[in-house]
Amino acid sequence: MTKQKISTVSAVMLTLSIVVSYITSSLPRTFINETKSATLLNIIYITMIVLFIILLFCKLLKKFPGLDLLDISKFLGGNTLRNIVGTLFIAYFIISSSIMLRNFCEGLVVVYYPLTNYIFIILMFIISIALTNRLGFQSTINTASIVFPLVLISAILLFCGNLDNFSFRKIYPVLGDGAYNTFVLGLKNIGAFGGICYLYFLPPMLKEPEKLKKIAIISVISTGFFILLCVGTLLFMFSFFTTTDEIMPLFSAARHIEFGTFFQRFESVFLLIWIISFCCYLSISCKFATHIFNKMLNLSDMRPILNIFIILIFAISLLPKNYAVSNFVETHIYRYLRIAVGFILGMTILILANFKKRKVGDKH
């Protein structure tokens, strides 16, 4: 499918670009709301756990070099299982991107386009990904690696620009809502590392497949760092996310940045960067969905089906009646979907396939 393959750094950028979209929507707020002042502890804890899972994942994948989850599920349960898994993942990618899109656009409506119907804002994104998805996979990868550094700079600027407003004592009380909340209920936040499940489909596309382990570890650690940076900014700055909600939490942090009297209120520049990176995320999701579909049906050319996926995303994002519904879906349903599909489904298949491989190996 791709002429050129993905280099190691680009792969890391790819997984990170996914996280950016979570961060700019409600993720940091959910984090702080649920774990209060122990958020940073919770993030570090979760990063550790995900790191452990990902090491396991790499170990399991070692027996299937250069194969992705589809190939593995074909090995495990034939074409039927492969198609089921493929469909699940396609559904996951499409539903997740449409929910994120809806919520992001609702935020935009509130912030900048008060009298514009959200449909048109969604349409704007849809058109942009419809145009770019006709281009090659390489273009998406390259775009992600151009855009992500910008996002990283914006996050660092956000952190540094607000240093004056920080009160580092807000990490106390250490345990937040208590150990149970932080370490057991806080496990729900593992969904923040949803970008990891894109790794399942990376191995055949990598330039150096043996570096998958390196990619996975770097991605997890930098994702953790990135979340830490953004959530830390919010936690240190505001006392109110523990009790109140704002529609786009990072946006409100961006409003506080000031350098002298000239550079004030440039939150819209941050928004510009986030819009670009959000487009990037949508495009990546769409590309992966079509890639899986393509692989399932062995199509030689996937361009004709691209529009169908894009129209699907558009339609699903219009389904929720209002922001309350879409926000409920995102914070209460979608996160479990992330965990279920991203971690449980993938890992189960890998573990079972490993058992089968061992069995087959014994027979021979």
Add this chain to the structure above:
Amino acid sequence: MININNILTKIVILVLVIIFISSFSASYNTLNLDNSAFVVALGVDKSEADKLELTFEFLATSPSGESVSETKPVLNSVQCSSITNGINIMNSYLGKKVNLSHCKLIIFSEELASEGISNEVYSLVNEVQIRPSANIVVSKCNTKYYIENSIPSLESLIPRYYDIFPNTSKYTGYTCDATIGDFFNALICNYCDPYAILGGTTNSENESSQSNSSDDSTIKSSESPITGNRLSQNIGLAVFNDDKLAGELNAIETICFLSIKKEVDNFLVSIPSPNDSNSKIDIYLTPNSTHNINVSLVNGSPYIKLKLDFSGKIYSMTRNSEYLDINILNSISDSCNNYLESQFSSYLYKTSTVFESDINELGSYCLSNFLTTSDFNNYNWLDNYKNATFDVEINTVIDSGFLLTQT
């Protein structure tokens, strides 16, 4: 790519552009430069009949349009039941959309503030356009009168004056850069209380109050010895307990507040001379970064230990002064320590027992004593703060004088 040359594709692109222009034009019309009236200061006052009186300050640009200096302030007031309604009425009066994105100053009257302003602050913060860095002022007089008289004496552009006057707190410590963002933050948080700049005007009747203050540093707005072109002044701090105005701080108390918060770079104090109790020495102090604040709980009430370090230079110079002698410097340091300790303690006890308000966020130092948020919430810091005991330790190092070292 879709074939661009296809005529139908062209038509579709054209249709899309038209759809987008028409769908976004409503937002465009409300936000665009030509349709907006920019507020530079917003006054919220109480009118008769329990209504709000909003005062908007706009700047009218001169038609010649060549230079910015020809802007004139225009004041419009409206009585209304809520801020949003008031803005709406003003929209229809002006024929333009009121835009708060460049509002630098939000003024509440003392009367309204003492009744509680949380509703107003919430609805202002809810507004997308308002900037969190807009300064919040509690005016001792009518807000309209305050805005009318806030005409900068040196600059011609009012917004610039609004931008820079809170910055004087960095080197005088007489006022504070209190913003609405901080105010809202403190309003919600459960271990701190909000504060605002204390504004006022010199009334002609009040001029007798000049002599009331025996000390230069106990001045505050409306009670200061300043006379000038401009009647408004911003000295001191308005302290809130939750959303209600609890009291006022004068200049030296504001200095104490700022130095605990580490928001002042340097300031001037007059301390009694160690030799002669009648004369005073002016000292220019710079807070060191090694502030040490420790909060522990003793028998359920907070015991707060503050250790503050300053380094200073002697400003005042008289005949026969000798500022190179270590003994003299030490005695001045001691005198300075004593003076500051008494000032800090009186400030802290004033806020804790009289105002019952923790504007210094001392509660945040207490957070580490608790393991979980619910423990802290159960303790209810703000209620216990009035029982707090303070132990202030000031350590001042006076190095030298300025140009003249010996006379």
Add this chain to the structure above:
Amino acid sequence: MKIKKFITNIFNYYPNHTHQFSLPNNANSFQNTQNENNTEKKIFTSLDINLDYIKTKYNLLINSDIVTREFILNARGKQYKALLLHIDGMVDSQILNDFVLEPLMMRNKNNLFDGEQNRVISEAVTNNITVRKVKKFNLADYIENRLIPQNNIKQENTFEEIFSGVNSGNCALFIDTLDIAFDIDIKGFKQRSIDKPENEVVIKGPHEAFVENIRTNTSLLRRFTNNENLIIESLEIGDITKTKCAVCYMQNIVNEDLVAEVKYRVNNLNIDSLLSAGQLEQLISDNNSLGLPKAISTERPDNAVQHLLEGRVIILVNGSPFAVIVPAIMIDFLTSPEDRNLKSIFANFLRTIRLISAFFALLLPGLYVSVTSFHIEILPTELLYSILAARESVPFPVIFEIIIMEISFEIIREASLRVPSAIGSTIGIVGALVIGQAAVSAGIVSPILIIIVAITALSSFAIPDYSFSFHLRLFRFLFILLGYIAGFLGIGTGLFIYISMICDMESFGVSYSIPYSSMEQLKNTGLILPPIWKREFRASYLATKKEKKQKDISMKWKTQ
């Protein structure tokens, strides 16, 4: 039915016909071993072996401007086979014919003279034994001294020295049975017809430009390269015009796939006529809807040779004073030939300035429109009031104002190009400013807007490449429209599509956005120009045969 066709167009499957070609990403540096050990090759005595050697070295089968002339040489009444080697365009054919070939080939007094008369220098007879001091006959000296009436002639015995002479415009004479060759100076460049470059002016660099004659241009390349590895292949394009074109590359550096691809594209052009390099550039580059240039065109031979030595391919078209260089990536269009002559900090500074000006030229008016329509809070209050005061008497909305100004500026620029002399353009720009001033005082546009338009225009002038600045000028209008429609949302989505499209583009198999997008360990991508002693590597995206272009320590004098 067209609607049906349109819908089927969108949803129907139609196979992908795009021609795809990509360069391998890592250079295979082991290819070049055979070329490395050719130092100090002695000249053979057999003319045929020499000829074969020359053929392989100069690739005579494909190299178009290398001329070998075999003939019979008469010397002292005997006849020898001989061979002349020279480069067309670099020698003066008049001199070659009259003073080299004629004395050697024609029967005349000199070469008929058999020399027997003068052989004996002295003779002494003792005891009937005649001792004769006989001058040993040396054919080489004889030819040098008697037969070639040339002022500068040298005998060389290695190919290397002979080739270096030939490359710089001399002619080499090989004679059967001799293990030396003559290096005869008959240089004849068209020196005077070469002009100063008009469009790419540099201060510290050669002041020579290509001319219309392709032979002169190839000779310029030869002279700068001075190496037999430069291959110049001749092709004819156009059924009617049969325009001569030359594909030039360094045989030991360039990637062969690239050369094959270029030749494949150039050879497969079914056109009646080819009149300029600009046409060729469009004909051979991959199509793109952004209209970005995909080949560098330069009028400077030194610049062309620089690219040649980097491992790129140059195409010359007869009748065009421009060389087309492929592949070209985005950063090349922000690079000026002057950069290499400057210290690297200044060059990098200039490069950053150009990058910023590209950003301004593309986005500044669009950003202005979107800020004034949707994001007013980003303006500092003082600036806001200046804009408000300036717009007080302007009757138009910002979008209309900016479109009027941008279009009238483009008209002025286009009109000034039609004014014959080069001064015309300066007058045009000044005229634009004057018109701007008048428009301001008439209250049609605001002075702030004039500043915006002026900065945009200046920025587009700062782009070194003409066609690249064209692209920026056109797409600026798109961003103005997007900024007007939806503010930063429009600009953001537009920018995303724009970046994606640039990332998708390839120029002769090289990703167009390389230094910005590719996060691989690429060497010498051109993003930052290292100091001159650190430029060890050739650009690795070109996958050249030789990875390094200088030794690790290039300034050897420092280490001793």
